[in-house]
Amino acid sequence: MNANSWYQFLGKGLRLVVGVYGGLLLLLILGQSRLMYFPSRQIINTPQDTGLDYENLRLTTSDGVSISAWWMPVANPQAPVILFAHGNGGNISYRLPYIRIFHQMGFASLFFDYRGYGESEGQPSEQGTYLDGEASWNYLTQNRKITPQRIIIYGESLGGGIATYLAAKYQPAGLILGSTFTSIPDRAKELFPLMPIDLIAQFQYHNLGRLAQIQSPVLIIHSPQDEIIPFHHGQKLYEAANEPKFFLEIHGNHNEGFLDALPTYQAGIGQFIQGILAD
Incomplete structure (x- = not known):
């Protein structure tokens, strides 16, 4: 191959690489x-x-979107209440195992679907999910007259972004983050290390940055076997949280680790909630 042919070959290869990257x-x-x-x-x-008894609710957000939510009461009118923000897949009907566990533990709960999920109107967006969470918080505190001192906000995976937003704004009795990332750009950089993530990221959900604003007790739950959100994300969230803070290590995969480690999971959740409400 002569010099001209070599340069032509390199040029074609470079154009191919640039084209694929682009x-x-x-x-x-x-x-x-x-x-x-x-x-x-x-x-x-x-x-x-x-x-289980439940109420099928329609909540209206501050920007006029109608979202779906389920309210699961328990016999004790003064029981702790879990406001649950779910992950990015499915809808609230996929979270029945959580609902059953919380009910068995004596906790009332409110599960809501983001816009575009389940029976909720609209299309999902980061700001929209925050407004959906606010509407759910307002339902508990304004419609049901539940004090913030009885409400524990729980964020599952993507829901951690909504949970930290709500906790920073309202300072509930406690915050639980299960299998949650530090931020979307942080995780995207791990998945796409050659891409200019900071320049193109349209979503943030900056959990790590918000934790400094949260004075409520925090429980971080994560599994070393999590194949979607690496374990070190949970460790970094724990390090960034203010005291009092707790870390619950479970085992199993991202979506079902809480079931694989059910005794450990229930004990950790129970101790955290009973501890903060006893103070």
Whole structure:
């Protein structure tokens, strides 16, 4: 191969690399919402299907979107209340195991669907999920007259972003973050190390940065076997949280680790909630 042929070969190779990189970059820019949210409209089961009483609610957000929520009461009118923000897949009907566990432990709970999920109107967005969380908090504190001192906000995976937002704004009795990331850009840089994430990121959900604003007790739950959000994200969140803070290590994968480690999970949740409400 002579010099001209070699340069032509290198040029074609370089153009191919640049083309592939540019194509991937374009996909990331245009497809971020699809990578972020995986909603399902199908309600696969309800609490009633498992023998639990519940109220099927319609809540209206401050920007006029109607969202769906489930309220699961318990016999004790002064019981702790868990406000649950779920992960990025499915909808609240996929979280029945959490609902059953909380009910068995004597905790009332409110599960809400983000806009675009389940029976909620609209399309999901970061700001929209925050407004959905605010509407759910307002339902508990304004409609049901539940004091913040009885409310524990729980964020599962993506829901951690909504949970830290609400906790920083309202300072509830406690905050639980399960299998949650430090921020979307942090995780995206791990998945796409060659991409200019800081320049193109359309979503933040900056949990790490918000923890400094939260004075409520914090419980971080994470598994070393989590295949979606690495364990070190949970460790960094714990390090950033103000005291009092607690870390509960479970085992198992991202979506079902709490079930794989159910005795440990229930004991840790119970001790955290009973401890903060006893103070």
